[in-house]
Amino acid sequence: MRVTDEVYALDSTQGNYTYLITGEKNILVDTGRHGQGKGILKDLKAIGIKPDDVQHILVTHHDVDHVGSLASLEKSTGAKVWASEKDIPYICGIKGRPGIKWLISVLMPLKKPEKITPYPEDQRIGDIEIIPTPGHTPGHVALLYKDVLMVGDLIKTSRGKIAPMSSFMNWDDEIIKESIHKINNYNFRWICPAHGEPLMTQEIRI
Numbered sequence: 001m002r003v004t005d006e007v008y009a010l011d012s013t014q015g016n017y018t019y020l021i022t023g024e025k026n027i028l029v030d031t032g033r034h035g036q037g038k039g040i041l042k043d044l045k046a047i048g049i050k051p052d053d054v055q056h057i058l059v060t061h062h063d064v065d066h067v068g069s070l071a072s073l074e075k076s077t078g079a080k081v082w083a084s085e086k087d088i089p090y091i092c093g094i095k096g097r098p099g100i101k102w103l104i105s106v107l108m109p110l111k112k113p114e115k116i117t118p119y120p121e122d123q124r125i126g127d128i129e130i131i132p133t134p135g136h137t138p139g140h141v142a143l144l145y146k147d148v149l150m151v152g153d154l155i156k157t158s159r160g161k162i163a164p165m166s167s168f169m170n171w172d173d174e175i176i177k178e179s180i181h182k183i184n185n186y187n188f189r190w191i192c193p194a195h196g197e198p199l200m201t202q203e204i205r206i
Contacts, residue, residue: 003190003198007148008047012039016065016194019150020044023127025055028073029143029150030066030194034110037069041076051077056125059083059116060152061140062090063101064108066194071111082125084132085118086139092116098171133183135176136165142183149188154179155204157196164206165195180204 001009008020013036019029026049032040041051054077059067062083070091074081089095092112097105119141123130129144136153143150153169154176155162170176184203192198 001198003192004146004148007145007190007192008043009192009198010040010043012036012043017192019192020047020049021128021145022047022049023145025126026053027056027058027125027128028054028077028079029058030060030152031057031069031073033065034068034108037072037076040069040073054079057081058125058128058130058143059087059091060143060150060194061137062087062097063137063153064105064110066152067091068108068110071113074113074115081113081116082119083116084130084139084141086134087137088116088118088139090137100168131183131186133176133179135170135172135174135179137171140179142179144186144188147187147189148192149183149186149190150192151183152194154183154193155191155206156193157191157199160197160199162191162199162201162204162206163196180206 006022009017013032018032021027057079119130131142133140133142133154
């Protein structure tokens with residue numbers, strides 16, 4: 001699904017979207033569940049992008065439906081993998097995911113990527129601004145590219161409306177409220193969640 005001229009929601013990941021940015025560099029945002037890597041590569045091919053055309057993979061947070069195909073896509077593309085410093089230990093298996101996410105990670109064990117680089121101190125990769133939005137996980141981030149805000153699991157959309165993520169899936173409900181409030185200080189026209197469809201809006205109201 002084409003969101004803007006340079007941003008796509010990849011059809012093979014509908015329900016837990018991976019996004020593609022095709023600006024000066026080709027960048028994947030999240031990698032879906034385990035086993036979705038092949039579908040993502042097919043989507044890229046349909047757009048005219050070869051695996052080694054992807055330079056970066058940006059991770060919004062450590063949940064298994066966002067890093068499930070991270071290792072396979074890192075290998076297929078040779079892209080540099082980025083994530084927040086606070087979530088890298090969970091992705092690499094150094095820390096156990098809290099609550100029900102621990103059980104999910106046990107039932108769905110994942111290969112670890114070869115290398116993950118923490119997001120830079122200036123919170124920018126090319127034209128993308130990395131916005132720390134903790135709450136769903138300790139190191140959750142949103143990514144702002146021009147007028148498109150990719151929010152991971154900060155919120156979800158349903159039937160054209162914005163809704164909160166289920167509380168039992170959040171690391172800290174109070175902190176996530178602060179992150180949602182913070183997002184409204186930024187300018188955007190599109191909000192692109194992992195769960196739900198991209199929505200044209202200029203404010204998050206829940």
